[in-house]
Amino acid sequence: MDLYSSIFTRKSTRNFASSPLSEEKLDEIKAFIETVKPLLPDAKITYKLVGPEEIKGMGVPKAPHYFLIYGEEQPLRNTCAGYLFQHVDLFLFAQGLASRWVGMIKPKSSDPNFIIGMAFGEPEKTEKRTLKDFDRKSLKEISEGKDERLEAARLAPSGLNGQPWYFIARNGAIFVYRQKKINGLPGMMYKLTDLDVGIALCHLAVATEKSGKPFEFLISKGAPAAPDGALFVGTVK
DSSP: OOHHHHHTTOOOOSOBOSSOOOHHHHHHHHHHHHHSOOSSTTOOEEEEEEOGGGEEOTTOOOOSEEEEEEEOSOTTHHHHHHHHHHHHHHHHHHTTOEEEEESSOEESSOOTTEEEEEEEEOBSSOOOOOGGGOOOOOHHHHEESOOTTHHHHHTOOOGGGOOOEEEEEETTEEEEEEESOOSSHHHHHOOOHHHHHHHHHHHHHHHHHHTTOOOOEEOOSOOOOOOTTEEEEEEEO
16 A cells, blocks of 8 residues: 555554564664655654653553654744654555554653654554545535645544645645634644644645655745635645
């Protein structure tokens, strides 16, 4: 399975086998990360691959491995992190492994550059989804205009399933927007809508490359006016 196919069948899990992956497999995953072109050329996103003894937090699923994801303060820091590690999420699923974004995780040693974590390993049982299994908003609710790549973005995962993105497709470009907050009491406490948009941008990148075109993301002026409650993020070519 490739990254593009994973978009349409992936399912995160809380149920991991306890056995750790082989060093060879971990090296393969780390090598893949090095191949992912960052969303922005100067993005400084780093990670630590750790075991359960090096993390803390409430409600964290038990897994043999975790990525602790960090980034220096910079424009679109969290968006760049979501973009990079959603590639990893899709890669893991394509390899028959399982993963889960974990917002409540913390490193044992405090670090102001810490952003979010991801649990991963072998699944207790293999799970896949069909399109009808995805609980997602319709394209009409999250976009204006037509572009085949938008379906891949629509299926992206997000914190609290808030889906805090909006897209305007026009003349071959996709203008990307982020909702400042998501609805409901839990949404008032949620602070990673910018990371979620990075996850959706990963899906747009994979869909773009699947079509045989290079993915290009620009922070440019001249975008259509943002919908109410939203901020312009950038433009996908």
